[in-house]
Every structure is written in structure tokens, then in C-alpha cells.
Amino acid sequence: MSELILLRHRDIAGLNQLKTYIANGGFETWKKVVTSRKPEEVLNDVKASGLRGRGGAGFPTGVKWSFLPNNIWPHYVVANSDESEPGTFKDRELLEFNPYQFIEGLMLTSYAVQANDAYIYFRGEFSQIAKKFEERLAELTAKGYLGDALFGTKYSLRIHTHLGAGAYICGEETALLESIEGRLGQPRLRPPFPAVAGLFDKPTVINNVETLANIPYIMEKGVDAFRKNGTEKSPGTKIFSLSGRVKKPGNYELPLGTTFRELIYKYGEGIINDAQIKAIMPAGASSTLITATDAVLDTPMDYEATTALGSPLGSASVMILDETTNISHVINETTHFFSHESCGKCTPCREGTFWMRHISDRIESGKGKKEDIDLLKSVAGQMQNKCFCALGEFSTMAVVSGIQHFRADFEARLES
Amino acid sequence: MEKRVNLTIDGRAVSVPAGMNIVDAAKTVGITIPVFCHHPKLKPVGMCRLCLVDIGRPQVDRATGAAVLNEDGTPKIAFGPKLETACTTPVSEGMVVWGATEKVMAARKDILEFLLTSHPLDCPVCDKGGECPLQNQTMEFGSADSRFLLDEKSHAKKHFSLGELITLDRERCIQCARCVRFEDQIAGDPVIGFYNRGRKLEIATYSEPGFDSIFSGNTTDICPVGALTTNDFRFGARAWEMKHKPSVCNQCPVGCNITYDVRREAKSNGKTVIKRIMPRQNEEVNEIWICDKGRFTYAYAESPERLTQPLVRKNDELVPVSWDEALQTASEKLQAAGKSVYALVSGRLSLEDLYAVKTLTNQVKGKISLYANMGGGEWVTRVGMTPGSDLSKLEKGSTILVFGSDLHEEAPIWWLRVKQAAERGVTLVNASARKTRLDLFASFNLTYAYGEEEKAVRELFEASSDAAKAVSGAANLVVFMGSDGMGQAQTTALAGLIAEGLVKTSHFGKPNNGLIPVWQTANEQGAYELGILPDETMADGISATMALYVAGADPAAENPTLREAMQKAGCIIVQDLFLTETAKMADVVLPTQAIMERDGTMVSGERRAQKFGAAVPAARNTKADFEITSVLLEKLGGEKLPANAEELYTLLAKKESNFKTVSFKALSETHEQSPLMGRNEVYYGGTGYANDFGLGVTLPLVTGENGMPRKTLMPDVVKPTRNQRLALPVTHLYDQSKAVHASLLKDRIANTLSLHPEDAEALKAENGALVTLKFGNAEYEQKVTVSSDQPKGTLLVTRNCGLPVWQPEAVEIVVNTPTTERGAL
Amino acid sequence: MNQLLKKYPEEINRILSRYPIDRKQAAVMPLLHLAQGEAGFVSRTALQEIAEITGVSATEVASVVGFYTLFHDAPEGKIRMQVCTDLACDLRGAREYLTGLCDQLGVKPGETTEDGLITIEEVKCLAACDKAPLFQAQLGDEVEYHENQTAARTVDWLRSMSAAINGTPLKTVKQEEVNPDEGGSHE
Numbered sequence A: 001m002s003e004l005i006l007l008r009h010r011d012i013a014g015l016n017q018l019k020t021y022i023a024n025g026g027f028e029t030w031k032k033v034v035t036s037r038k039p040e041e042v043l044n045d046v047k048a049s050g051l052r053g054r055g056g057a058g059f060p061t062g063v064k065w066s067f068l069p070n071n072i073w074p075h076y077v078v079a080n081s082d083e084s085e086p087g088t089f090k091d092r093e094l095l096e097f098n099p100y101q102f103i104e105g106l107m108l109t110s111y112a113v114q115a116n117d118a119y120i121y122f123r124g125e126f127s128q129i130a131k132k133f134e135e136r137l138a139e140l141t142a143k144g145y146l147g148d149a150l151f152g153t154k155y156s157l158r159i160h161t162h163l164g165a166g167a168y169i170c171g172e173e174t175a176l177l178e179s180i181e182g183r184l185g186q187p188r189l190r191p192p193f194p195a196v197a198g199l200f201d202k203p204t205v206i207n208n209v210e211t212l213a214n215i216p217y218i219m220e221k222g223v224d225a226f227r228k229n230g231t232e233k234s235p236g237t238k239i240f241s242l243s244g245r246v247k248k249p250g251n252y253e254l255p256l257g258t259t260f261r262e263l264i265y266k267y268g269e270g271i272i273n274d275a276q277i278k279a280i281m282p283a284g285a286s287s288t289l290i291t292a293t294d295a296v297l298d299t300p301m302d303y304e305a306t307t308a309l310g311s312p313l314g315s316a317s318v319m320i321l322d323e324t325t326n327i328s329h330v331i332n333e334t335t336h337f338f339s340h341e342s343c344g345k346c347t348p349c350r351e352g353t354f355w356m357r358h359i360s361d362r363i364e365s366g367k368g369k370k371e372d373i374d375l376l377k378s379v380a381g382q383m384q385n386k387c388f389c390a391l392g393e394f395s396t397m398a399v400v401s402g403i404q405h406f407r408a409d410f411e412a413r414l415e416s
Numbered sequence B: 001m002e003k004r005v006n007l008t009i010d011g012r013a014v015s016v017p018a019g020m021n022i023v024d025a026a027k028t029v030g031i032t033i034p035v036f037c038h039h040p041k042l043k044p045v046g047m048c049r050l051c052l053v054d055i056g057r058p059q060v061d062r063a064t065g066a067a068v069l070n071e072d073g074t075p076k077i078a079f080g081p082k083l084e085t086a087c088t089t090p091v092s093e094g095m096v097v098w099g100a101t102e103k104v105m106a107a108r109k110d111i112l113e114f115l116l117t118s119h120p121l122d123c124p125v126c127d128k129g130g131e132c133p134l135q136n137q138t139m140e141f142g143s144a145d146s147r148f149l150l151d152e153k154s155h156a157k158k159h160f161s162l163g164e165l166i167t168l169d170r171e172r173c174i175q176c177a178r179c180v181r182f183e184d185q186i187a188g189d190p191v192i193g194f195y196n197r198g199r200k201l202e203i204a205t206y207s208e209p210g211f212d213s214i215f216s217g218n219t220t221d222i223c224p225v226g227a228l229t230t231n232d233f234r235f236g237a238r239a240w241e242m243k244h245k246p247s248v249c250n251q252c253p254v255g256c257n258i259t260y261d262v263r264r265e266a267k268s269n270g271k272t273v274i275k276r277i278m279p280r281q282n283e284e285v286n287e288i289w290i291c292d293k294g295r296f297t298y299a300y301a302e303s304p305e306r307l308t309q310p311l312v313r314k315n316d317e318l319v320p321v322s323w324d325e326a327l328q329t330a331s332e333k334l335q336a337a338g339k340s341v342y343a344l345v346s347g348r349l350s351l352e353d354l355y356a357v358k359t360l361t362n363q364v365k366g367k368i369s370l371y372a373n374m375g376g377g378e379w380v381t382r383v384g385m386t387p388g389s390d391l392s393k394l395e396k397g398s399t400i401l402v403f404g405s406d407l408h409e410e411a412p413i414w415w416l417r418v419k420q421a422a423e424r425g426v427t428l429v430n431a432s433a434r435k436t437r438l439d440l441f442a443s444f445n446l447t448y449a450y451g452e453e454e455k456a457v458r459e460l461f462e463a464s465s466d467a468a469k470a471v472s473g474a475a476n477l478v479v480f481m482g483s484d485g486m487g488q489a490q491t492t493a494l495a496g497l498i499a500e501g502l503v504k505t506s507h508f509g510k511p512n513n514g515l516i517p518v519w520q521t522a523n524e525q526g527a528y529e530l531g532i533l534p535d536e537t538m539a540d541g542i543s544a545t546m547a548l549y550v551a552g553a554d555p556a557a558e559n560p561t562l563r564e565a566m567q568k569a570g571c572i573i574v575q576d577l578f579l580t581e582t583a584k585m586a587d588v589v590l591p592t593q594a595i596m597e598r599d600g601t602m603v604s605g606e607r608r609a610q611k612f613g614a615a616v617p618a619a620r621n622t623k624a625d626f627e628i629t630s631v632l633l634e635k636l637g638g639e640k641l642p643a644n645a646e647e648l649y650t651l652l653a654k655k656e657s658n659f660k661t662v663s664f665k666a667l668s669e670t671h672e673q674s675p676l677m678g679r680n681e682v683y684y685g686g687t688g689y690a691n692d693f694g695l696g697v698t699l700p701l702v703t704g705e706n707g708m709p710r711k712t713l714m715p716d717v718v719k720p721t722r723n724q725r726l727a728l729p730v731t732h733l734y735d736q737s738k739a740v741h742a743s744l745l746k747d748r749i750a751n752t753l754s755l756h757p758e759d760a761e762a763l764k765a766e767n768g769a770l771v772t773l774k775f776g777n778a779e780y781e782q783k784v785t786v787s788s789d790q791p792k793g794t795l796l797v798t799r800n801c802g803l804p805v806w807q808p809e810a811v812e813i814v815v816n817t818p819t820t821e822r823g824a825l
Numbered sequence C: 001m002n003q004l005l006k007k008y009p010e011e012i013n014r015i016l017s018r019y020p021i022d023r024k025q026a027a028v029m030p031l032l033h034l035a036q037g038e039a040g041f042v043s044r045t046a047l048q049e050i051a052e053i054t055g056v057s058a059t060e061v062a063s064v065v066g067f068y069t070l071f072h073d074a075p076e077g078k079i080r081m082q083v084c085t086d087l088a089c090d091l092r093g094a095r096e097y098l099t100g101l102c103d104q105l106g107v108k109p110g111e112t113t114e115d116g117l118i119t120i121e122e123v124k125c126l127a128a129c130d131k132a133p134l135f136q137a138q139l140g141d142e143v144e145y146h147e148n149q150t151a152a153r154t155v156d157w158l159r160s161m162s163a164a165i166n167g168t169p170l171k172t173v174k175q176e177e178v179n180p181d182e183g184g185s186h187e
Ligand SMILES: Cc1cc2nc3c(=O)[nH]c(=O)nc-3n(C[C@H](O)[C@H](O)[C@H](O)COP(=O)(O)O)c2cc1C
Pocket: A052, A053, A054, A055, A056, A057, A058, A059, A061, A080, A081, A082, A083, A084, A085, A168, A169, A170, A171, A172, A173, A174, A206, A207, A208, A209, A211, A212, A389, A390, A391
């Protein structure tokens, strides 16, 4: 495994203790930046680093920050700690074991866009983590790393926590903002984009936990050091959450561009019972099902190459399906997930996720007919490109590709 | 000049103002893009996805910024990979929209099919059937059969009441959020919302009482399916069986345009009856909304208590007689009284009714006087609204001053329009002695003490506070004057003060400037425009008359002094719908017709003259007020007045200077309004009706020194003694009037007495305690409500609650049921 | 009187101070968490009180309760055991685990044990897919994770919770058949 930048805590015991973090150079960059560097310098460095958002869409982070208008104030920064995509469990590890690096990243981001208030939105299930964070933030404030007139400068920063309560859609950034504002987590119409009218209608940057955890490293070690890992267009390391039918599931921090094969067979130690790998879902439940051919296994996992396989890399929650897995069953799970999580705002997602689940249930229960398979696929197609937000589109990916590539699995379930 | 944008929609060139969305732009050239969630009065949301269209935009060279051209020199148009929602996309220059391609039609079909997977197929028993956009759009764009197994449809809770007024059928709801958004954005009362999520998303209310909004009925108009229906109308009739009778509401001084939907039915013994009241569009008055009071209080006209027989007192008893006899008796009594005839009329009558009584009193050289509990209309004829006024056109830089009125309760649609104006940036100055629902939207909330109104007004027009500057320096200034805690004398003086301020700051005599009085009856302004004024010496006039002629008023119930005076009157002739307290004292009682049984005209508080029309045949043996008066006039040797309202109005307009320029024909004129109300079309604005009956005309102002109103002094408020309290009259929407009582609203009748918590504590009166009010030599028993919205030391009494508090009074309160000894153990 | 405000004046102030003064609605979710910590669910009264504190309607507060799965509008078991049976966990035996557990407790997913101690619920991904089978326990408004579970391990924990919360032994069915030698070993 390469150098651990994000999962540094695996090398340094107790990194989630403030004194250990400080003893290992923590918050020095923060102090240096606030006292000696201009906000736009931070922004430019992050832009130059080529860091791309780790929350799913892979949008260049620095570019996103630069969209904030400088004639509307205040600005806000929101950390997306909603981590809810089935198969994703990387942010949680960071929040529990390397929290200060993430906080420092959030601080630097806030400084870069001159926000004086930042919010961390935790998924409701992380209530204990959130509680711990409140203590951590209080301690940082007491120690002068947060608060008013930091290090004798004019810059002030407060970080607040906001706890969700069980809704996958709140990971979608505008739904997340609605949720902070105390409403149903339903996505907002765009434009206006959050960069212009986000939290409390003010310009807002929203970044994923892992994205933010990269910032201190970039600011400390420099753009080149960061770009040493990964590819030209997808620089840096990435935490891959490996799950499913592998012997050793878990988080692996690897340079972007590492192949599927290396992740699955080297780090994941191969398939349970050494069975045959069948398909890969590289972006959790929102993935297209990719048949695990040799060519696929040798594909580098970066934003472009994975997309070329037909599925975005998403947050790199790589789920492995093997020959013992029936794809109809997989689809049944994903359709249940999405119909449970659809916020209900738009017609195609609200009705379509329900209908897909319903047909999938019928097939799974052995009461399906051949035409139900086509119907299922056509309902998914009927939703595509019509939904209000990406959740609805996500819900169709596995269904369409699953039926396309593994039709026999569905037929095996039909009424005999 | 507003910026215009050129684009093509389905190949047709369209030019519309910048900022308009594609749905509305298409509508301007008659192209319909179907919608569900979009409503022209609500902010776009883009949820239902029915309006998906194909949108192309001129391609621009990133480097040079120049338009990319096709080989033939036309601009190259780039189409996105996805269809886009026409309801949320604003038009842009050179845009090319395709709304009827195969791809678009297929998408529509897909969305409709999705909606129908959840929607029950109960159209044959659904109230919306016949005016349901889901039904219409499915016929037009949908597919004939469903691939969904119908017997697997999920079931949600069917029809149950969200409170007294509205029924919800959750199965039918298509989650368009129109109702939720209406209550939030328009009514400012987010008392219905969604519960759950995904396909379980369902409409729910947690207000007490359920769906507690005074605008709730409007949600049933704009709900595009039969999910929300009124309890009043449910299963009442099918949409296509009803005839639509345009009219005007008479429940308050706003004058909302309405339509009575009527049907002749066997269950009502073959009579034609009103099945429901719907809004009729008048963007300058009520847009497409009406309040629940206007919508639900028509049943009183069908009350079995209606008078359907003239009565004459014989041997001290009122006995039924023929019309001939009753009219003969009445005319003889009037004849005998001659000059001493004293007529009391109210703003409940139409212009024609008032004009007839005025003509009659002129004939005998008697006196006519306006019976009202608020005054000042003579000022309004000079500094009120002028032609060209429209509250919805007030913009930033202008100011609305609301003085002493709880508009939400007194004139709900004005409240809506004032709120909207404030949201558009108009400065709202809200001066009141207590908290009201307007506070939230005001730039300035000024609180004065009851009795200090004069000081408060003077400060607003004379001082240099920010609020005063906003008033004096406004580009346009509209003042709403109410009668909160005030009686006739105070309000008359107040109107004079405000008029003075308006003149001094030059805020009168031009559109959207001037005084709007929040009258307690619908046509009170009309009386003033006819020169009928209140009489300060009314009690003397009554006790001295040989014949008191009362139409549309019930002084005996409301005013003990007048009641006493009436006992001294030589005889009393009363016209009314019911056997009121006043009618009970009469010698002749003449049964009249309700507003929905006859024609006529009225003048709103904004000085807009509007005609109303009969919707149902009149109750048996009744006559319109003006018909009765006309017969009496003729019997007294007077002129023969025209027998129908239109001709009578025409005569009146000839004779009465304020109406000279306003012909009956002008009242009937309409012009195209925006948004266009589509009922059965796919573009769905709601079930409210378009206006083809007349938008009304604002009267020109009276000018010149002639007949200048007299300024009166603001009387001091009575000083309560040590064991008394100051009782102040306030207006509540749901009062004890017959109309409210006869409707579903009866359960919402507001508190009649309310006390500040500290006063309640001092009196040991808990919320709901029964108290006796003593004043004069009368006693009244009532329940109290405890409310911190009012100042300490006051007792607020609802008008029309059976207590004769119509102006500030000093009263004594005795608590009947002492507080239960809680915590004594 | 607003009971919530009376009981937690400081906590509520602290919550409100996180958001702009004119954006009190943002405090709705934290206040719901606070109220839920009281009774394990959000009562009608609590809805009203939160509405009052934040200046929104009770309906708006209720909408939030309805939307989010961790807010409950009715009391259930004191411990809400939420087992993730989503795809990644399912691929690692979560469903079998759930069935085993339910068998021992004599309830079906969604049901509450007779003594009112435990409600078992199936939930979606909890971001711990590599440690399946797992459940989270919601006690009041606290959520704690229990990872790498077996039915036996979970039952042990429930035994200790039963003793701690109810002061009575945990009632299980068929425990003999399921795990004859485990019975009572941790009491
Ligand atoms: C349905 C849906 C769920 C999402 N869930 C998450 C999530 O749990 N965590 C996250 O960081 N981003 C999530 N995203 C992506 C966010 O909307 C957003 O793009 C991201 O937080 C931006 O941060 P980044 O630029 O640092 O990646 C989700 C997006 C969608 C459409």
C-alpha cells in the first residue's frame, strides 16, 4: 500500500486525540495559513492540486470554491458527513479515527472562501460521532484554534454540528441544505446553485469529508506532493470501501488509478471460498453492474476510466458480487433501498422506484412472468432522464444493466 | 420598456417579457404545455415533471463568444441530452422549444402512467370528475391501458376530514404540493404539509382545529385531482350538472367576485339551490381567491327561520297578512308620519335599495340615516381610492399603512394583498393596539394604547420617525383604516385626521393613493357615495318619529339606547330576512330577499362599484328591498321606480353625481386577465371561474368645497371605575352572525370575550371561565378567552356576539365559575 | 408552559445560537432530537412546543418527524434494534442473522417484544458494510453501533440490557434448540 495520507491514523495510534494530532504537526498548517497566507492562495493551491470531490460527482474542488460571488455575504461551508450510499463506509472511519485532519481541512476551506460559520452535517446514525465532535469543537475553541480573531488576525470561524435523522437523500447537497434549515430533505430546484444561494440563501461550499481531509496535506506538503499519487486527471489517493463477497472487506487508501484487480485480489484477498467473481458495483447501490471480465479487472479506478466502463466511480464503494449471487436478488435489494429512500418530490422517482420494487418483489417471490422482466427494465428506462435529482437516476442503473447482462438470473426466478 | 425575449415554440415565433417561464410563454400564443404542480400564482417547483419539453439554445463559441452558425447562416441550436421542465425554465433569446415531438409526447405519457399507478380509478364517484386535469390530461396524452396490475394498487386512507371544512382523500393525491405551497406562500399559514416520504408521502395537518386556515377552501380549487374537496360540496353534485351564476360576495367590504354554482334538484323539492361558491377571477380585487367565510356562508338563505310572510301587529301581536295589506298598512303609517318619517338603512343593502329609501324619505321630506358602527365614509368619497388603483400594482418605494385593523379577520383578501405587497417590497406600517397576523410582514409595527389613536395618527403624519418618513415620503400611500376598539364617533374623527394627513402629504386624488375604510358591511361605502350619512342624534330622531322605517339593520339587538328610543317611536316598519329583535318590535314586518336571490350593485371599500346577480329563485313570498320601497313610494304619491335593478341603477346613475360617469354597461365590462384561468384545459389554474360578468368600475372622487365633510373631535374614551374594565369592540371573521351560524364554520366561531393573562389572573378567571358582564342595567353571561395578544387592562368583545359593545364601554366583570382549586392540596 | 423550554433552557439556547437569528426553523431537527431523548418518541405536545420555540407551525415540525426514519411519532420498544439488511450486509449474511435473532426473541421485524423492551427493525445501509452483520441500537435518542454480530452475541448483550433497564431476565423462545449451552452464562 502506498503512503497513507487520509488513513494516517492506522500508522499513528491515538490520532483522534487532540494532543496526539498536535504532536504530529496538526493545526500548524492552519495557523500558518491564517496568519501568513491570503485566502485566494489557498484556493489557487487547491485548484492547482486538481483535487476532485470525493463525495460522488468528482467535481474539481478548487473550481467549485471559486464560484462563490464576492459581493454576497456571509459565505458558508458545509461538510457533507451524511455517508449513506450502500457500500460506503470511508467517511465514518475518518470521523472516528482521524477527525482532526478533516476538521483542519474544513477550517482551511472556510478560510479560503472567508466563511465565518461552517456546519458539519452528520447522518442521524452518527449521533455518537456527532456528540464527540461537539466536545472536540468545544476544545478547539477553548484552545484558540476556533473562535473569534484567530491567532490575532481579524478572521473568525465557528464550526457547528447538525445531526440528520435517517434519510439517504440528505447526502444530496441541496436536500442537505433543506435539512439543516429544518425542513424535509427534498432537493432544491437549480439554479440557483448553492455556490450562489445555498445555506440560508447565501453562497455555500459543500464538500465531502474525505475531500476536506485532503486539504491539510495539500497545504502542508504542496501541490506536487499531492499530485505524486494518482493520475493526471484524477490526482491523489482515494479511500476505496471494498465490500460484498470478498475475503477482506474494508477501507483501502490507494492512488486513484489502481486497478480493480489489485484492490480485489491483493487487498481484498480475493473472493470468499475462492469463488468466481461475477460483477462489480463500483459506486455502491447507485452503480451500473459491470460484468467482471479480465479487461474490467485491469481497468484503473479513476474517474474517467470507470465512467468509460459505464458506471461513475462515485464515492468508490466497490461492491463485489460472485457466482453465488443472483442478480435478481441484488436488484431486489437496490430497488428496496431506493423506494425506501425516494424523497417523493418528483413523480418518476416516487412512483418509479415503487413500481420497480413491486415488480422485482413479484419476480423474486417466484410469481413473475417473462414479461415482468421486460416491464421492470422498461419502467427503469421510463424514469431515466426525467427525475428531479440524481437519486431517481441512480435507482435505475443496476436494474437496467442487471437485466441487460444477467437476464438468466431473473429468468431462473420466474414461475415455472 | 420591459425587456422582451424572442424565441420559437413548436416553430412559432414568440415574444414575451424576460423572466417568463416557457409554460406561460407558450400560453400567450395558445400553445398548451400540460402542468400539474405548476400554478401561475405559486413559485415554480418542477416536481411533477409533466411539462418536460425539448429545449435548444443557440450555440456560442466559448473562445470568441460569437454565435455558432449552420452552413446556411442560421444559428446553430444545441439541444441538451435531457428534456427540461418548461415550468421552471425561463425563456432566453433565440431559444427553440419543442413541446409536441414524439420524445416529448412519450415523456408525458410516461409521467401520466406513473401517476396513475398510484391513483385510484374512482372517477365515477369523485367530486372532481368533469373538471379534473388528471382526467383531462389522461384523455389527451395518456395511454389507454396500464401495464400496472390494477388490483395491486396500493391503498391509502380514503376521504376523511381535515377539520370541519375540508376532506382529504389520500389515495387520490398526486403529491403536487399545490395545497401545501398555497398555504405557505399565499395564505402565510403553513398548516398542511407532507408526512412521510417517497410514495408514502401524504398530506397531513397538525393544526388545532384541523386545517385551520381561513383560506382553506382555495386549496380545493387548485388541487388538480379530487384529493381535497370541501365538506360542504362533497357528493353535492357533478360539475357538469351545475349552472354558474356570477356575483359578488357581501360578507365584508372587499367585494370578492364569486360564482354561485347552482342546480335544480329533486331532493330540494325541485328547487334550484346553491351547491357551492367558487371564486371568479378579478385580479384587481380578489385575484382567484376567496376566503372561507365567503365560500361557506350561503346556507343562511335557505334557513327555515326566513320570513316568508308579511306580518302586521294586531292586538299587540304580529300576525301574517297578505302583501297588499302589509304594504297598505305601512304606507298609511308613513303617510301619517309625513315629515317625521325616520329611515334607518345599512351597508347590507344594495345601491338600488338605498336609493329607493332615499327617494321615499325625500318624498315625505323625512330623514334617512345610515346605521353603522364605524364612520368616516364622507371623507373616503374625497380621499379614497380613485380609478386606476390596484393594490397588486404597488411596488417598492410605496407604503401601506394599516391603522387599527386586524385585516386577517376583518377583510381576509385585503390581508392577502397587503401581505403580498409587503413581500414585493412595499413598506408596510402596521399601527395597532394589539398583536395581529400582519405583524410578521410589516416593516414597522407601531403599538399605541387604545384611546390614543389620535396621537398615533398625528405622529405618523407629523413626526420624523422612520415610520413617519415612510408614510409621508411614500411614492404612493394607501391607508387602511379599521375600527379596532373604536366606535362610530372615534372612527369618524379618525377618518378626518387621516384625510387631513393624506391631503397634507399629497397622497390622494391619484391611483393607488388614499384611504380604504375597513367597513363592517359590504356596501357601507355605497351609502356614503349616495350621500346617506350616519346621524349623531339618531336616538333623538328615533324617539321623536311617528314612523321608523328600518331596512337591513337590527339596532334593537345591538344598541340598548336605540332600543329604548325605539320604544318611543310612533310605529316601526322593518324589512329583513329574519324576525330580528328589531322586527319583533315592529308594527309591520316585510320579508326581503337575500343577495343570491336578486340583482343589484354595491361599492366596495376600494370604491369599486360592482354588480351582483341572482343565482337562485327568491324565497317564497319575499321581495327585494328596493321593490318593497318602490311600492310604498308609489302609494305615497311618489314616482314609479323601475322594476329591475339594472334600470334602477341607470336612473340612480343619472341622478346621483358620484355615479354620473359609471354606466351599468361599464360595470359589465371585462378584459383579458393574467394569468388566464383554464378550467378544463390542460393548463390548469384551478376550478375558479374566468370573469365574463364584469370587473366593476372605481368611482371618481368627489372634489370641490361643496359639501365638505365636517371635522369632528376624537372623543375621550370612557374611564372605567375601580371595579370596571374598559370593554372594546373588535371584529372577528367567524362571529355569531346568522350566516356563520348556518354554515360549517359555526364550530370555529371565535372567542367572544378576551382578557390579558394578568387581568385574568387578577380576576381568577381561567381560559374558558364563565363570566357575567354588567353594564348599564343589563347583564350578559359569556365565556372568556385568555390572550396575551392584547394589552393589559382591556377586555376585548367581539362584535356580533350578542353583547351590545359597539364602542368603548366601561363594564364590570364577575366571574361565575371560579378557578378550580388547582394545586391547593 | 413550554415543558421542553422549561427543562432545557440552556441546551435550547445553545441550539438556537448555532443558526442565524432569523432562521430559527433550522433548530427544528436538533430540538426534535432533544425531545425524542425524553420519551423515545416525539409527542403531539412536543411538536407544539418545538413549533412555538422555532416560530413555525406544528404541521411543519410534524412533516420533519414524518420524513426522517429516526424520528418516531409513537412509543415502541425501549431499545430499537435496527439491523442493516441492505445489499452489502445481505451479501455477508445479515438476513440470516436477523432471522436467527427474531426466532430467539419470538418477534418478526417491525414488532416489539411483549415486555416492551425491544423493537426489531430492518434498516438501510449504516455505513459499516465491512463489519456485517450489524445493528444499531436506538435508545431514546442515542444511537450506538454493534458490529460483527452473531445472534448469540446480540442476545448476550440484550440480556444485560434487559437486566439493566427492566430489572428482569430477557425472555427468549426456543433458546434450547438454538444455543443450548449459551443459556444464562452471562447473568
Ligand atoms: C442521492 C445522492 C446522495 C448523495 N450522498 C452523498 C453522501 O452521502 N456524501 C457525500 O459526500 N456526497 C453525497 N452526494 C454528493 C453530494 O451531492 C455532493 O456532490 C458532494 O457532497 C459534494 O462534495 P465533493 O465535491 O467534496 O464531492 C450525494 C448525491 C446524491 C445525488
